[in-house]
Amino acid sequence: MTDRIIITDLVTLDADLGADSTEVIAALAQRLARTGRATDPTAVRDAALARESQSATGLPGGIAIPHCRAAAITTPSLVFARLSPKVAFGAPDGPADLVFLIAAPEGAGAEHMKLLSSLARALVKPEFLATLRAAATPDEIVTLVDGVINPEPEPAVSTEQAAQQANSPATPDSRSNAASTESAAGTTAASSTGTIRSTPPPDAGATATDPAGGGAAQRSIVAVTACPTGIAHTYMAADSLVAAGERAGVRVQVETQGSSGSAPLGASDIAEAVAVIFATDVGVKGRERFAGKPVIESGVKRAINEPDVMVREALAAGTDPHAAVVSGAARSESGAAAADSGALGWGTRLRQILLTGVSYMIPFVAAGGLLIALGFLLGGYQISGNAKNIVLDNSLTDLPAGGLGTYLGAVLFQIGSLAFSFLVPALAGYIAYAIADRPGLAPGFTAGAVAVFVGAGFLGGLVGGLIAGFAALWIAKLSIPQWARGLMPVVVIPLFASLVVGAIMFIVLGKPLAAVTSGLTHWLNSLSGTSAIALGIILGLMMCFDLGGPVNKAAYSFAVAGLDVNDAASLKIMAAVMAAGMVPPLAMALSTALRPKLFTTAERENGKAAWLLGASFISEGAIPFAAADPLRVIPSMMAGGAVTGALVMATGTTLSAPHGGIFVFFAVGGLAGFLLALAAGTVVGAACVTAAKQLRKPRAGAASPAALATV
Known part of the structure; x- marks a missing residue:
């Protein structure tokens, strides 16, 4: 492979790259572009921030792994920074000092993706993190990272040597070394197959199922891990579960449904398992294969943060006749048991x-x-x-x-x-x-x-x-x-x-x-006057509450489901919903243009893009701002949306198209009223967020990008 994943020019040690995660990501994207590995640092930054908005990439132990795929990335790369001071990336135990930006081209090959996933696996090992913190030069960092993504092959062991080892007396050290070698071999095999297996110590199976060590079959668990991008969390979660299985004396086999390929678990492996763990942020491919198995479900990050707990829960579910089980593609209706076992709640x-x-x-x-x-x-x-x-x-x-x-x-x-x-x-x-x-x-x-x-x-x-x-x-x-x-x-x-x-x-x-x-x-149809205005206010508030989330989608679905060109009331509702949904990106764009000093460099760049996103009725254009500062941004946007919704209903503006923003102005009845309502809401939203940020500057790193996901 001619292009190395990491080079010294992509390493920064003990640097202050910004006050929050957005600024750090922007700085790493700039460094990637300066080395010629990306054509547009803004596109890289936006792609990484979009991933951050889905869930925070901070992990326990002071590490963060922002990652993305983007067409602007020309070479699969790792950009590393050791930060001083630390910056919050949403980890449960505090800010991070070790940050890897994992950058992959839109169509990265399988070999490159395997290298990137190898790094993710290494980041769950405390000894590797310690060496990163102790490294004195960028060259040392490059050597350490190369060591985990391109490990030296284990020397071959001849049949004669294997026989001698088998006949030699077993010492604690030799047994430990054998177990670790066997485990390492299993992980190496996983890199090429997409299925990861744990190999517990020799006596673990006996303690798990047969205290006398009579050779009873060892208990096993199967798992599936997957995250939206499929680069980092997928593989870190898998290795965390495998390691937890080794500690518990349980055989854990994980199917990683990620970017570097996935080999489905065998039917016999699934049949022998006492339970299944789904640690995913996306749907499980081939879920029906696990039908009837007791199941523990969570997001992918829980498997990284609490792998031992999840393994214990899976073992308990395997012996609980009331545990939730996989049926088709969904859990059974064992609500209480599911909640107790760590599965997703029914809400x-x-x-x-x-x-x-x-x-x-x-x-x-x-x-x-x-x-x-x-x-x-x-x-x-x-x-x-x-x-x-x-x-x-x-x-x-x-x-x-x-x-x-x-x-x-x-x-x-x-x-x-x-x-x-x-x-x-x-x-x-x-x-x-x-x-x-x-x-x-x-x-x-x-x-x-x-x-x-x-x-x-x-x-x-x-x-x-x-x-x-x-x-x-x-x-x-x-x-x-x-x-x-x-x-x-x-x-x-x-x-x-x-x-x-x-x-x-x-x-x-x-x-x-x-x-x-x-x-x-x-x-x-009977609404008029103050009643119609009240409905417009409610719809405006809903459209701006979570910027593309469940509440926003509920208001939008309500509007489009009733859309009828022969029904004036439905056309007014559609106009109120679209106009209010355009407000958040436009308001943030206006605020960043009028008072740029209140925003970070990355936010000012986002503000420029938000003009077009808002004009196109893409409410998600305001997510980077809301993720970084939800307590100031979201109420301000709701205020602007309420004003717009009320004015649309008050002026009797109609809209016969369910999407498109400025590109469907031909379908607006009463364009002047629509533009007036949109402008008023944008100004109100911008004024509110500007005033809120002037009163008290948000504490650096106070809100993680995951904050919006919980709204």
Whole structure:
């Protein structure tokens, strides 16, 4: 390999790189660019900060591993800094003095990713951290890091030597060395296969299952680790669990679903395991392989911070008949046991389920809604009544009365309408998918279609998706003969779950949900004056509360689900939601432009990008500011959003497109009112955050990038 992962020019020792994690990351990105390994330091910094906004990268022991992939990175690299003073990166035990920026190109090869993951594994070893703190020169750092990512191969042991060692008396030292060598060999094998196995000391199996040491089979645990980027935490968590297994005398096998490749655990390994650990921040690939196994679930960082606790919990779950188990793609409904065993609580789980449905629904909304708006632009609003007839009765060689514009407008409108019609079925289908994996898709989509048919709309999709998912999950848990198991996911579960949810929706819940939906629509249509303004304030507050999180998505989903060009109230709600969602990035951009000294260099750069993000209705453009200083930024943005929402409703502004920001101004009814509301909210938000930062400068490192994730 011609390019080394780390060179002396990428090492900084005992330096002050800034007051907070954002400034440190920006400085490391600049150093990467100065060595010619990145074309744009700002792009690298933004990619790393985006990863920080998902969860903090600080780890126990005074280390931090910000990491990212970006097209601007040309060579896989490690940028190292030993900080003085320390800087907070969100670790539970305090600020970090050792920081590695792990930078990978967008399409980094598997070999490079294996090298980067090797470093991540070394960072869980206290002795390696001690050598990093003791190093006197950049050359020593480079040598140390090279030693862990490109280790010298172990000398081969001949058959004769192995026999001599086996026949020689075992001493404590020799036994320890053998165990450590065996463990190291297992870790080396893991680097190439993607599966990591622990090798406990020779006597551990006996103590675990047979106090007499009678040769009983040793207990084993299987685990899956995965983080959003798949570079660092995935492998650190895996090695932490393996090491914990060695300490507990338990065989731990980990499937790392990361960037350097993943070899699935064998069916026999899974069958022999007493329990499974899912330490992931993303979905588990092939979760159905673990069906029926007692499970402990957590985010990936818990496996790094508390691996011994998780191993103990897994062993306890393996002997607890009431423990949560894997069924399809989700836990069973053993709520109390799940909470006690460290699994995700049902409140968190329900939020994840609903957000899964919304996230899969949004592409249908964006594509369908924008096509409908473009259809209006070309053919006028009058095509909404007979676009289908225009498309079917005419062609490019036989144009309707309105000419080419009307025909193309009708085509775009019809395509958009068909895409938009999947909104509720997609919502319900992927809610069910989040609960029961693929067997839940068919009954979930069926529930959504029934909700549309009976007029239950968005609310019916939510309820129907939940019923379909849990029905599929319940059916999957039924005990049936082994020969019939293959029919369960493709025939039995979809058939009976669809029957259950369809019957419930038609016979029991359809009419009540339709009545609620109809009543809500009539109530919205009747709103005027102060009532409409109050609704605008509420929607504005929700859109700015968590900047793309569950509350923001709830307000947005409410707006798009009711969007109807023939319903003036729904068009006003859509306008209020979009305008309020544009406020946070624009307000932060304005504040950084007016009072740049109140912000770090990195924040000022983020402010420049936030102009375009806000104009495009991407609320997430304000996340870097909110993550660094949530107590000042979020209330200020909510104030601006409330003003904008109120003014949109007060002026009667409408919007027939669900996304696009300034790029769909053609779909705004009352553009002057929209611009006035947007400008007023932006000014109020900027003024509030500027005043808040002037009153008291935020303490350096006081808020980690993980803070926003808990909102």
